[in-house]
Amino acid sequence: MFVFLARVVVFIIVISVIRSVVAYIQRLWHTAIYSKPDIHRPMPKRPQGDGGASSATVLQQDPVCGMYVAVDTSLKKIVSGKVYHFCSADCRQRFTL
Numbered sequence: 471m472f473v474f475l476a477r478v479v480v481f482i483i484v485i486s487v488i489r490s491v492v493a494y495i496q497r498l499w500h501t502a503i504y505s506k507p508d509i510h511r512p513m514p515k516r517p518q519g520d521g522g523a524s525s526a527t528v529l530q531q532d533p534v535c536g537m538y539v540a541v542d543t544s545l546k547k548i549v550s551g552k553v554y555h556f557c558s559a560d561c562r563q564r565f566t567l
């Protein structure tokens with residue numbers, strides 16, 4: 471009788487160990503699946519000084535009139551990958567490289 475009880479206890483312990491091992495493997499598998507595609511994660515890259523930020527305090531010089539404008543309120547024009555900021559639509563239209 472005690473041998474039977476001991477076997478039941480051992481069985482329960484073995485089952486719980488197996489379940490924890492399976493859960494551990496599943497967690498490893500899950501992290502292996504969902505941590506792989508770093509490609510789709512946007513890179514928080516912020517170049518300093520070189521005027522690519524979206525902060526309200528960043529000023530860029532209007533290349534036409536020389537006035538400094540806030541980048542989030544300025545009119546923008548992208549020429550060959552570089553963003554130019556303008557104080558007005560007039561400056562933007564007059565801008566030529």
Ligand SMILES: [Zn+2]
Pocket residue numbers: 532534535536537556557558561
């Ligand atoms: Zn201007």
